[in-house]
Amino acid sequence: MPSSLYSFNPAFAEITPPGAVRRLLRRRHGTDIGFDPADEAFSAMLALAVLPPAGTPAERQFVAAVVRQVESARRGSRFAFFPGVPAFPADxxxxxxxxGALFEHGLMPRSRLLTAAQELVRSAARTGGEMANGPLHEGVFLVYWDDGAEPRARPRGRKHDAVASANVIATVHLATGHTDASLATLAYLRRHLTSGDYLMGTRYYPSPAAFVHAAARVCLRCEHCAGQLAGPLTTALSRAEPKAALDLALLAIAANHLGLTGLAPWREQLAAQQRQDGSWPPSGYFRMGRVPLWFGSPHLTTVFAIRALYEEMS
Structure with a gap:
């Protein structure tokens, strides 16, 4: 990804100078999005979702810092990518x-998780048709709500993303214990996987490993979903040849979720990429749709790597 830029998240103690990423986008691509994209909270959300239970005081302190950034993005029962940008809606x-992460760390009661799940279910597309990035599938969860709940937010358009859809199913099932409201989305995920479309990445996630990881999380939480996805995911994992540390970690975690064995080579490769300061090198994990900006950091890769290696020992 030669045009990629990396936004380093303040929650992980690597602070980008204010406005630096915005200036870089403007200089390299002639694009000014109107705010500093380094001020995002999604990295913290993803980290909280994969962090093992905190044990030591230092671990608890780190988790608390991540949680503060996650909570800064709360908008009622919804959460936003950019906490300080009202024009950018929750998704x-x-x-x-x-x-899901707050609940699993014991920081959100089930009643509030259920409310969030109900909000997620309401995002399902009401009709089919066409949208900016492909067909609109009736009943499949959208990335953005189309209900005017945030009057200050600019419309982002109706669109799907297979990784986002998988994350939604995982949390809806975590909250409700059933998949009735997710059946159309589950079928969408299976088509995305079995057709091979996942190999091209998605609008917001450039690496196929991101989808495999997200879909494996769905299987971990939903037995019915596993019946639809586990077989094709096992095939996808058997064909994968990850090189980057982030992809190695994502796929190792996915394989563990599916109960697969024979992961020693991937974990050995992952361990070999650890740097002298204890971190792992960054890769672009997610991106801003039409804007040529990828987000990632050594800290985010390291969280996934720790999880992959932690699960080997647990």
């Missing part, structure tokens, strides 16, 4: 990841 991906 289902952030809401699903943040609510």
């Amino acid at each position: 289902t991906d952030c809401t699903a990841v943040a609510a």
